[in-house]
Amino acid sequence: MPKNISIWFFTGALLLIYGVLILATGVWALSHPPEHPVVLASLHIDIWWGVLLTLIGLLYCWKFAPGKE
Amino acid sequence: MYPALLLAAEPSRLISLGGIDIAIIAIYFVVVLIIGFYLKGQSSTGEDFFMAGREMTAWIAGLSFLSANLGSLELMGWAAAAYQYGILATHWYWIGAIPAMLFLGIVMMPFYYISKTHSVPGYLQLRFGEPSRALSAVSFGFMTVLMSGINMYSMALVMKVVLGWDINFSIWVSSITVAIYVALGGLRSAIFNEVLQFILIWVGALVIPIVGMIEAGGWDGMVARIHQNFPGQDYTHLWSTMGSFTDNPMGIHWTGIVLGLGWVISFGYWTTDFLVVQRVLAAKDLRAAKMAPIIGATFKMFVPAIVILPGLLALAVLPFKLTGEDVALATGGHSYNEVLPIMLARYCGPGLLGLGITALIAGFMSGMAGNVSAFATVWTYDIYRAFWKKDADDAHYVSMGRWCTILGVLVSIGTAYMVMEFKSIMDYVQALFSFFIAPLFGTVILGMLWKRATGPGGFWGLLSGTVASVAMWGWVKMDPSAIRYIALSPNAKDMAENMYRALWSWLICVIVTVVVSLLTEPKPEKELAGLVYGCTEIPSEAQVPMYQRPMFWAVIVIVVFLILQIMFW
Numbered sequence: 001m002p003k004n005i006s007i008w009f010f011t012g013a014l015l016l017i018y019g020v021l022i023l024a025t026g027v028w029a030l031s032h033p034p035e036h037p038v039v040l041a042s043l044h045i046d047i048w049w050g051v052l053l054t055l056i057g058l059l060y061c062w063k064f065a066p067g068k069e
Numbered sequence: 070m071y072p073a074l075l076l077a078a079e080p081s082r083l084i085s086l087g088g089i090d091i092a093i094i095a096i097y098f099v100v101v102l103i104i105g106f107y108l109k110g111q112s113s114t115g116e117d118f119f120m121a122g123r124e125m126t127a128w129i130a131g132l133s134f135l136s137a138n139l140g141s142l143e144l145m146g147w148a149a150a151a152y153q154y155g156i157l158a159t160h161w162y163w164i165g166a167i168p169a170m171l172f173l174g175i176v177m178m179p180f181y182y183i184s185k186t187h188s189v190p191g192y193l194q195l196r197f198g199e200p201s202r203a204l205s206a207v208s209f210g211f212m213t214v215l216m217s218g219i220n221m222y223s224m225a226l227v228m229k230v231v232l233g234w235d236i237n238f239s240i241w242v243s244s245i246t247v248a249i250y251v252a253l254g255g256l257r258s259a260i261f262n263e264v265l266q267f268i269l270i271w272v273g274a275l276v277i278p279i280v281g282m283i284e285a286g287g288w289d290g291m292v293a294r295i296h297q298n299f300p301g302q303d304y305t306h307l308w309s310t311m312g313s314f315t316d317n318p319m320g321i322h323w324t325g326i327v328l329g330l331g332w333v334i335s336f337g338y339w340t341t342d343f344l345v346v347q348r349v350l351a352a353k354d355l356r357a358a359k360m361a362p363i364i365g366a367t368f369k370m371f372v373p374a375i376v377i378l379p380g381l382l383a384l385a386v387l388p389f390k391l392t393g394e395d396v397a398l399a400t401g402g403h404s405y406n407e408v409l410p411i412m413l414a415r416y417c418g419p420g421l422l423g424l425g426i427t428a429l430i431a432g433f434m435s436g437m438a439g440n441v442s443a444f445a446t447v448w449t450y451d452i453y454r455a456f457w458k459k460d461a462d463d464a465h466y467v468s469m470g471r472w473c474t475i476l477g478v479l480v481s482i483g484t485a486y487m488v489m490e491f492k493s494i495m496d497y498v499q500a501l502f503s504f505f506i507a508p509l510f511g512t513v514i515l516g517m518l519w520k521r522a523t524g525p526g527g528f529w530g531l532l533s534g535t536v537a538s539v540a541m542w543g544w545v546k547m548d549p550s551a552i553r554y555i556a557l558s559p560n561a562k563d564m565a566e567n568m569y570r571a572l573w574s575w576l577i578c579v580i581v582t583v584v585v586s587l588l589t590e591p592k593p594e595k596e597l598a599g600l601v602y603g604c605t606e607i608p609s610e611a612q613v614p615m616y617q618r619p620m621f622w623a624v625i626v627i628v629v630f631l632i633l634q635i636m637f638w
Contacts, residue, residue, distance in 0.1 A: 005107065007129060007261045011268050014100050018093060018272075018424060025089050025420035038418045039386075040280055046421050049276060 005066045012060025015053045023050025083231045083407060084414045090423025097269070097427045098246055101262050101434070105250025108258045115463045118255030118470050119446045120187055121351035129264055130357060131364030134348040135372075136263035139270060140220060140436030144376055144429065145227060148412075149405040151380025152391055154318045155304025156637060158380070159373045163307075164331040167366050167630045169339035171623045173349070174362035177340050179607045180517045181350060182358045183599045188350075188443075189343040189513070190451040196516040196600050197527030199455065204531055205512075206451035208505045209343060210444055214477050217440035218484020224433040225485065231410045232426070240485055243430065247437045248478040252471045256351060256446070259438040263348070266431035267368075273428025274375040277409075280416040281382035294385035304384055307637045320562030329568025333575040337510035344443045355608060359619035366626050370633065379412045387411070437481070445473040504542070507571040508534025511578035518602045519586075520594065526586030534578025541570045 026046030034041075086094075112118045125133070150158040186192040190209060194202035225239035250258045285291035292305050302318075303310050310316045311323035339345060339362075352358035383391065389402070391411075397404035403411060413425040449470045458465070512531040515522045544551045545566060553559040556569040597604040610618050 007104075007264050010100065010104055010261070011265050014096070014265065015268070015272065017096060021089060021093060022420040022424065025418075029418065034418060039415050040284055041418065043280065043283065045276060045280055045416070046418055049272075049421060053272060 006064040008060050009064040009066060012057045012062075012064060014057070016057025016061055019050050019053030019055070019057050021050075022046055023054060026050050083403075083410050084422065084426075086232060086423060086426065087419045089419050090426065093420065093423035094427050094430065097431065098242075101246060101250055101265070104261050104265070105253040105258045108254030108261065112253070112255040112257055113464075113467065115466050115470070117257065118467045119450065121255070121257040121260055123351055124353045125260060125348075125351045125357070125361075126353060127357040127360035127364055129260060130349050130352040130361035132267045132368070133260040133263040133351075134345055134361055135365040135368050136267035136270075136435045137345050137348055137439030138436070139267065139372065140432050143436070144270070144274065144432050145406060145409045147376045148380045148409040149407075151377040152383050152405045152408045153380075155302075155384070156307055156377060156381065157310075157317060157319050159307060159377050159637070160326050160330060162369060162373050162377070163630060163633060164326065165335045166339060166369050167626065168331065169335040170362045170366035170369065171626060172336060173340040173346070174359045174366075174619055175623050177513075177517060178349065178358045178362065179355060180600060180602070180605060181346065182352070182355050183605060183607070185599075186350070187450050188447055189341055189346055189509075190447055192600075193512065193516070193527065194451070194455070196597075197512070197522075198524040200528045201512065201524070201531060202451055202455065204528065204535075205505075205509060206447050206455075208535075210447045210452060212505065213344065213440050213444045213447075214480040215484050217437055217444075217477070218481040219488055220433065220436055220440075221481055222485035222488045224429075227410075227429070230407065236489070240482060243434060244437065244478050244482055247434050247441065248475050251438050251442050251445075252474040255467075255470065255474075256347065256442050259442040260348060260351060262438060263435045266435040269424075269431040270428045271375065273424045273426075273431075274379075274409075276417055276421055276425070277412045278374050278378040278382065281379065281386065281412065285382055285385045291382060291385045295381070298384060298390075304381065305637070307634060309638055314558045314560040314562075314565065319564050320560060321565040321568065322558070322561075325556070325561075325565045325568040325572075329565075329572045333507045333510065333571040334568065336514075337506035337571070337575070341509045341513045342506065343447060344439050347443050347446060348439075356610075356613070356617075356619065360622065363619055363622045363626060367622075370626070370630060380408055383408045383412055386415075437478075441474050441477040441481070444477040445470045448473045448477075504535050504538040504574070507538065507575040508578035511575045512582060515579060515582050515586075516601070520597060520601050520603055521586055521591055522582060523586045523589045523591055525589045526582045526584075529585045530578045530580075530582025533581040534574045537577045538570055538574035541573060 023046075026044055026049075029046065030044070111122075116122055147158050147161065150161075181189075181192060184192060184195055186195060188206075190202045190206035193205050221240055221244060222236075224243070225234075225236045228234040228239040229236055250262060254261070282288070282291065285294055295304050308323065311321070311326060314320050314322050349358050349361045352361050391397075391403050391405050391408055392400070394404045394406065396402070409429075413422065417425050449466050453469055454461070454466060508531050511534055512527050515530070516527055541555055545555055550559070552561050552566050555561075555573070556565040558565070561569075594604050599605050610620075615621050
């Protein structure tokens, strides 16, 4: 493993994974609506939140990538 | 700093997780273990293992400082308190934290940092000698692992109530994970994971206030709905109902909040509890060490958005009312303590639900890692090295630190099972922990700011303040009517008693320290260099641009703090 990996890179990687998973789940729910939807499901907060986490994750992974000064 | 979190004995499941939610939780566990194994190679010396090499940036130290306090019981307990008491619960985040955190950064951090102490008991040894260190180290070490066990048990019970998980499974999986990553990477690993956990807590919990405010129609809509649901009760004002013990649901007067919470308890916890102070001592230089608590204070000011606001929103939007634990058990309803998971389930579908539960688990693990890493340091440096084995090499102490981490986790697990059998232990240990905080603040603050304070003064002040606190607590336990003397009113409730007891024990500590110090021989000034105001050369910041000075940011934070008090008066 490379030395001196920033904690912000780990954070970015985790947010990226979570963002993709939550976004995918939200998109899947568009075509397969749950039997018991949450309150204000029409907002599709999971899609918005998934996009936000993915973007933040990508930004942090890029900015704090190992080996990048 | 936790509110009482009473939990059901035979709970039923509140939330069902899907495959994606389980995957999100599992990924979190994998990542924290990867971080622990990655950092193992960077924790070979005592300075690395116990002090994270003293190379953390202000941001990392500041977020870790806050995260070590932001446990899941803190989140769930204060959300429950917000449902019960309304916005008054915010006092524990604002006046009960912000001034003390700024004071730590601006006034106290130079002495902790310049003295190069590795712990708060270590500072007491430098300033007052071995007896004060011994008293402080033993009480801190003992109480820290007990508190860790209580939190572990409470968290496992929450997991059972919310998810239907087996208590043994929750206790062992989470604590073994913490033991592995802290034993491998020491304080550096604990701090790195605390930063990660801090981010997760925010991204997992922030969905609730955002969607909740949309549902309630903004702040005004929420207040209108609360008035409609609970006519005649005021849940949305911070100070205007504090004029009398009987005008607010907490049964407390503003003097108790300002002097007891805002001064003694808050300053005691945030400036002398080694669990949080250790994070700041790991900063890379004095300016970073001063900035870290200010960064922590900035974020602390906004934590009510993810803790208090969900409780207030629940008052506004839930179609049913939450009750106390006993009533919930008798009627099959839901208690205050379940408010955060209920709001999570209300707004978060698959995926987001897993993220929210991960936030709660992350909160628990950050708190536990804070406890065991602080315990390992105090045990190894302030008890083992000070009283058993003074001359071992560095590798020996690192090895002791690693074993101590595992031992601390095992004692915590043992405490968790003990609490499972004898639930009243929880109340006693939480009270015991509070006995040491207020007097310790009196001892440390006099030690830092008053040259004339002597070793015997510090020791007898600390001891008498602690004994007085225990005695006052025991008096009210035996004779509940004694609360009128301790809290200055027969209408005062438990919360008020805690505030005033802390205030009196602090005053007793200060008075005894001053009197004994004046009767004993002072330390020569040259021995106080680096430890006391007036004998310590604090590096000038004249050459540093204004916007990089800690004082500049502290003033901005305090101005925002005051604006918030006025806005929600």
